[in-house]
Amino acid sequence: MNSDDDVPPSDGDDIDEGMADDDAEIDNAPLEAETHADEAAAFVTHTEAVLSVAICPTNPQMIVTGGQDDVAVLWSLSEQDGSVTVTQRQRLEGHTDSVTQVSFSHDGQYVASGSYDGTVKIWTADGALLHTLEATKEIEWTLWHPKGHALLAGSSDTMVWMWWAPTGKLMQIFTSHAQRVTCGCWPNGGKLICTGSEDCSIVVWNPRAGTPQQHLRQLHESPVVCMCAHPESPIVVTGSEDKTAKVVQVETGSVIATLTGHDDSVEAVAFSNATGLLLLATASMDGRVQVWNAKKYDLRCTMRDHEGSGGVTTLKWLPPSHSELLCTSSTDRTLRLFNALSGQCVRTLYGHSDTVLSLDLSVVGGANLCVVSGSDDSTCRVFAVSLNGAAPDPEPSVTATG
Incomplete structure (x- = not known):
């Protein structure tokens, strides 16, 4: 593609260059948003x-x-x-x-x-x-x-x-899916496209030609809900209603690993923003967040703090300066900040009166976290969290492995 925004991309341009031209714990009592x-x-x-x-x-x-x-x-x-x-x-x-x-x-x-x-x-x-x-x-x-x-x-x-x-x-x-297309990502540094569908398959596309490079039919036993791309390698992770996540090498179409342990639909998957130890998180409607080492895809820990009160709707890792931390949103009306290395809940954020559907975050000034969330309660809320000396919530529900 040409760098001039007024000129449409040409078929001969390299896809990588062309598209980059512009260059507190929840107790068992009902939550009262007003008091938290x-x-x-x-x-x-x-x-x-x-x-x-x-x-x-x-x-x-x-x-x-x-x-x-x-x-x-x-x-x-x-x-x-x-x-x-x-x-x-x-x-x-x-x-x-x-x-x-x-x-x-x-x-x-x-x-x-x-x-x-x-x-x-x-x-x-x-x-x-x-x-x-x-x-x-x-x-x-x-x-x-x-x-x-x-x-x-x-x-x-x-x-x-x-x-x-x-x-x-x-x-x-x-065009290759047979049902609703539910998710997508840009693997391999944006040189490829991968999409997932209710038809239980994923398709890896050549963006220039518009043709499938790989079509993994029946990759899952139930609809594909979410996916993410590895930050460096041609790998995609998918999450499904069949309670599993799959790690796929998109150039060959081979399944590297099947990640199990969830008891409900896997609603979110994401790689951390680490420059060193790379982690993968999977989150489910069972209320659990599982953290995996992204080298061998072995389970590192399971955070159960949402379990029993609600399912996890989405998750987001913090930037590289705090790459061990991730934030989740839930049907239990809260957001939680976790340390993925220790498996501990660092902070619980209250305020919503219904399911938290979406979130985004940024770190300002090196140690000030801003979390923005959207909810079924029709509101958006902004949370300001200091990352200096944050103590974990008491008695985190963690299952650690390895």
């Missing part, structure tokens, strides 16, 4: 569930949210004398159904909103609408290229769409 309000700020503009939240990677004071009320909203955070203020910058209107996914491009230049109305809208970081990209049915997820402005979208129509966001040009339509 740990958030630094909250915003309540949405009138229905907040399905997706994202923090700008280049300006962590900017946030975008998407809701079941058909609206996306741009927000800004400011702090003065220890007090956090949330200001609405722009309502991103025009969708006619739930906004299922919002995200910033890697450089913070663009915002994408995907909706069940079958469209993806591309906005500037200031909230000006650039393009409305038409698919055919509900948009399940969107995903930016890790180094550029190509955008993927998975749909309920069994297809995956790829656009060049600056111009709105449709680059490819990928």
Whole structure:
């Protein structure tokens, strides 16, 4: 692809260069959100569930949210004398159904909103609408290229769409799945695409040709729910309703490992951001988070702090400066911060009154964690957590192995 945003990518460009051109424990009593309000700020503009939240990677004071009320909203955070203020910058209107996914491009230049109305809208970081990209049915997820402005979208129509966001040009339509496409990622440094489906399969695609390189049919016994790409190797990890995660070498299509131990659907998988010891986390509706060594894929520890009170809906690792920490959200209305090396719960974040559906985070100033969450309670909440000398919650429920 050419580096000029006004020129569509050419078929002869290398995919890697082209897409990177722009260059407290929960007890058994019911939770009362009013008595456990740990958030630094909250915003309540949405009138229905907040399905997706994202923090700008280049300006962590900017946030975008998407809701079941058909609206996306741009927000800004400011702090003065220890007090956090949330200001609405722009309502991103025009969708006619739930906004299922919002995200910033890697450089913070663009915002994408995907909706069940079958469209993806591309906005500037200031909230000006650039393009409305038409698919055919509900948009399940969107995903930016890790180094550029190509955008993927998975749909309920069994297809995956790829656009060049600056111009709105449709680059490819990928067709091989038999059912709803539930997740996707960019493995091998963004040179490949991998997608997962309700048809229990994953497909590895050549982005240029739009053709399958590998099609692992019946990889799982139940629908594929989530996936993530290894940060360095051509490896993808998938999570499924069949209670397992699979580690797949995408160039050969071979299954390296099958990760077991969960008793319910695996809802989230993610590699850590470590520069040394690389870890993999899997999270499930059984309330457990399992941490695996990402070399031999042996189990390191199991965190059970959500177990018995709710399932884990998503997880996110902290940046490299605190790569041993990860944050989870749950149907138990809390978020939890875990140390994946010790298996201990460092902090429990209260404030929501219903299932926490989405989260994003950033570390500011080296030791200040900002967590933004969206919930079925129609609110987004901002939590400020000091990472200096944080003591673990008492009596963490941990099963350690090896």
